[in-house]
Amino acid sequence: MIVIVDYGVGNLASMLNMFKKIGVAAAISSDEQAILSADKLILPGVGAFDTCAEKLNDSGLTRILDRAALENKTPILGVCVGMQLLMEGSEEGLRPGLGWIKGRVIRFRQDKMPAGLKVPHMGWTDVVLSKPSGLFEGMYEEPRFYFVHSYHPDPADRSDVLVEADYGYRFTAGMEHGNIRGVQFHPEKSHKFGMRLLENFVNHC
DSSP: OEEEEOSSOSOHHHHHHHHHHTTOOEEEEOOHHHHHHOSEEEEOOOSOHHHHHHHHHHHTOHHHHHIIIIISOOOEEEETHHHHTTSSEETTOSSOOOOSSSEEEEEOOGGGSOTTOOSSEEEEEEEEESSOOGGGTTOOSSOEEEEEESEEEEESSGGGEEEEEESSSEEEEEEEETTEEEESSBGGGSHHHHHHHHHHHHHHO
16 A cells, blocks of 8 residues: 655645556555555645644654665655755754755755746656666666756765756755655656656656
C-alpha cells in the first residue's frame, strides 16, 4: 500500500487520483501504524516552508517518519515543499527540515538570471537526469514536468542530485539519497510524465 502522509497540508486528493489512474492502491493517512506498515510513502507539501514544517512538527509525525525512512528504510518520495522538507532548512523560513538530505533550500538567484525573468518559476520545464535511477526507468523521451516554485534545493553533496532543470540557470529539480527521493515539480499535474514517474516509484524503487 502507498500511503500519502496527511499532516494538514498538500494537494492530497490530486495525488490520490493519480495513483487511481495508474491502478495502484493508495491511501491518505496520518495513522502511525499505516505509515510504519506502508510499502512506500509520499510526503506532499504546498505553500511556505515554515508553514509546512510547523504543521509537520505539530502533527507529531516527525518521529514516525524518521523511524520509517531512517530505520525501516521505507522508500519515500517528497513532492514540492514535501521535497524541501527532506533538507536541513530553507531560506524561506527559520524552522528546521527533517535533515535527511544535507543542504538547504534557496531562493532563485535573480542576479544569475536574465533580466525580466520572473520568480516564481511556473509552467512546464524539461529535466535532465544526473544519475541512473529507478524513478526514471523507461521514462518518455524529453521528459518535462509542471513546476510552481520560488525556491529550489541546494544539496551539500552533488551525489544527491537526481535531476536538474533550467530556469535562468541550471538548478536541482530532484534528489535521491538511498531510499529517500524528492522532486521539486508536481508529478500529479504532469500528465504522462508524472504517471510514469509514480509508476516507477511503485515498481522500481
